[in-house]
Amino acid sequence: MIALITLFMGMTVPFGMNFYRQQIIEEVTMEVSINLKAAQSYAQSGRANSPWGVRFFEEKYILFVGEGFEEREEMYDRVFDIPYGAEIPGEIEEVVFELGTGYPTITKRNED
Numbered sequence: 001m002i003a004l005i006t007l008f009m010g011m012t013v014p015f016g017m018n019f020y021r022q023q024i025i026e027e028v029t030m031e032v033s034i035n036l037k038a039a040q041s042y043a044q045s046g047r048a049n050s051p052w053g054v055r056f057f058e059e060k061y062i063l064f065v066g067e068g069f070e071e072r073e074e075m076y077d078r079v080f081d082i083p084y085g086a087e088i089p090g091e092i093e094e095v096v097f098e099l100g101t102g103y104p105t106i107t108k109r110n111e112d
Contacts, residue, residue, distance in 0.1 A: 053096035
């Protein structure tokens, strides 16, 4: 009986962990999408009379106000953690949406 329970646990735990990881990835994807759309909407509507953007880091991303992350108004920063097991793939480091139009400017990561 113990062997049967051990075999069952050995088969279900990896499935459960994979399912959990997939759920985390889907949630992060949805959250990033919502926040990119929010930044674009804020820029189009002239909120804070400034462009809005999103800057990506390994373990977090930040929704900010300003021409770029270095020139941002920190009091508007909204920080979002990226949970363990999820990551933002690709070359994009920063997206800034132009005031009024919401047109995006994308900055890619420098690969040294």
